[in-house]
Amino acid sequence: MEDVVIAGAGPNGLMLACELALAGIRPLVLERLPEPTEENRANGLVGQVVRLLDRRGLHDRLAGPIGPPAPAFVFGAMRLDLTLPERNSLHILGVPQRRVAAMLADRAAELGVEIRRGHEVTGLVQDADAVTLDLTGPDGPGRLTTRYVVGADGGRSITRKLAGIGFPGVTEDRTLSLTANATVPAEFVDPASGGLKVPGHGVIPPFFHYRTETGLFVYAPFPTGPLVTTVEWTDAEEPADEPAMTLEDQRASIERVLGFALPIGPPEGDGPHLLRRLRGRNTRLADRFRDGRVLLVGDAAHVHSAIGGPGLNLGLQDAVGLGWKLAAELHGWAPAGLLDTYESERRPVAERVVMHTQAQSALIAPGRDVTALRELFGELLRLPSTVQHVADLMSGADVRYEPGTDHPLDGRWAPDLVLADGTRLAELTRTARPLLLDFTGSLGEELRGWTERVDLVSGQAEVDATALLIRPDGYVAWASGSAEPDDAERKALRAALERWFGAAVDM
Ligand SMILES: Cc1cc2nc3c(=O)[nH]c(=O)nc-3n(C[C@H](O)[C@H](O)[C@H](O)COP(=O)(O)OP(=O)(O)OC[C@H]3O[C@@H](n4cnc5c(N)ncnc54)[C@H](O)[C@@H]3O)c2cc1C
DSSP, X not given: OEEEEEEOOSHHHHHHHHHHHHTTOOOEEEESSSSOOOOOOOSOEESHHHHHHHHTTOHHHHHSSOOOOOXXXXXXXXXXXXXXXXXXXXXXXXXXXXXXXXHHHHHHHHTTOEEEETOEEEEEEEOSSOEEEEEEETTEEEEEEEEEEEEOSOTTOHHHHHTTOOOOEEEEEEEEEEEEEOBOOGGGBOTTTSOEEETTTEEEOTTOEEEETTEEEEEEEETTEEEEEEEEEOOSOOOTTOOOOOHHHHHHHHHHHHSSOOOOBOOOSSOOOOEEEEEEEEEEEOSOSEETTEEEOGGGTEEOOOTTSOHHHHHHHHHHHHHHHHHHHHHTOOOTTTTHHXXXXXXXXXXXXXXXXXXXXXXXXXXXXXXXXXXHHHHHTTSHHHHHHHHHHHHTTTOOOOOSSSOTXXXXXXXXXXXXXXXXXXXXXXXXXXXXXXXXXXXXXXXXXXXXXXXXXXXXXSSSOSEEEEOTTSBEEEEXXXXXXXXXXXXXXXXXXXXXXXXXXXX
8 A cells, every 4th residue: 555645746746745755755646647748837936935945955956046035026016126125035936837847856756756657546535544546547547545645636636526625716707818938029128127118108127017907918038038928808708619829819919908019029949939828717725625535735725816926835835834744644653633734724825825816816907996906005015014014925924823832933934044153944954854943052851752853953043032943844833032941931842842743752
């Protein structure tokens, strides 16, 4: 019997596979496609996920050392000036999704994970002890049993459907979004900003979401070639047998949105080149992330508009939130209820993403009332505190899991601290082991009974705490600000160790 089968080798399934393998569990990944998909969805990662990749040593593999946070971003097609707030934790990493998935597949293979491509999950039955899966693969139908199955099989997740987990939400069918790789004549490119000079609109900055009364326009000059996107609102029915999208469709849409016929041309280079037409938008959230031995991560658990690019920030952090808890369950030391905290922690985060993508979609819609709302929202976005709030929402820095103490860092994602010897926290977390950072030099004794599961790190660091217990997913499970933690704090530390890492082992 398998320990864990992951249905789907998209980015979130692969990230979960890596996390389980780091925690000593070898999952089997089943992927229905025989080869990695050429389809490109995400053009970048936005938010805490960028720092998370750094904390697993994966940022280096994609783009070298992590850089500073972004100086600006967009929210609902309005500029977020990230130099205004006191804290800025909004990192952006511009890499295509297929490169993220390829990197994670390589990492999973390095860690000994088997990815069986060309195998589709078609049936699922669970009882108290196991899940039986029906499959179809290159050699025909098959069946296997596993202690747990994780549906990482995307928005149309068969795992979710077979487990009987509802996916309530809304399907909105008025939006029409076209995206194309295209060239723009040099006379329209603004050399100073890299944006576009469009008659009647001044300079439209690069990568900016530019709203007009009839739609949205984005010009994204990626190093691999410019990408042009439009979003329009239409009451027209989807034509039956609609022909494949052409560059002419994109040109016509730009003209409707900007009121100007921007003479875009065919893309340069060998491609693959994108010509994508998307109709409508789904916003749905699984009503449970777990049903017995079946769990969901990523798009299988939640779908929403791609506006602002929050999908992988949410999904990859689901995977990291689930991996260590599921591994603990399989190793047999998980405290009661640990696996259920996956849902109680991650579903509210998904609810917030659903909320802000819907809010952004409302802010880009056509209409004078929306224009008025934008004027007001634009005024609010000149206030540093509002920008702080929105940036924290988009990065995930506002997430606080249930704390066990009243220390302000308890329940938060651990800050990017650097030890006095120059070691970054991100270097200490690559093994995904729980850590007790003890800057008091006095807490080692409290770890007795947990040393097989939790590593002790001593030293000094500039951070608003004297000790931090950090979970494998980067969240702080206990914190102290005392130079010499007293008995009550020590007791709270032992309670946190037990709450997250199980009962102490007699040594
Ligand atoms: C146009 C667009 C633009 C986007 N832009 C961004 C962006 O800029 N930034 C961002 O962070 N996010 C973006 N997203 C969202 C992001 O692409 C998704 O959140 C992401 O793909 C989810 O990954 P996943 O692994 O959960 O699912 P998927 O990527 O959908 O992977 C699921 C995998 O499961 C496999 N599978 C399905 N059924 C079965 C089965 N029965 N058995 C076995 N395997 C199966 C599929 O073949 C697939 O490989 C965008 C999405 C879209 C549509």
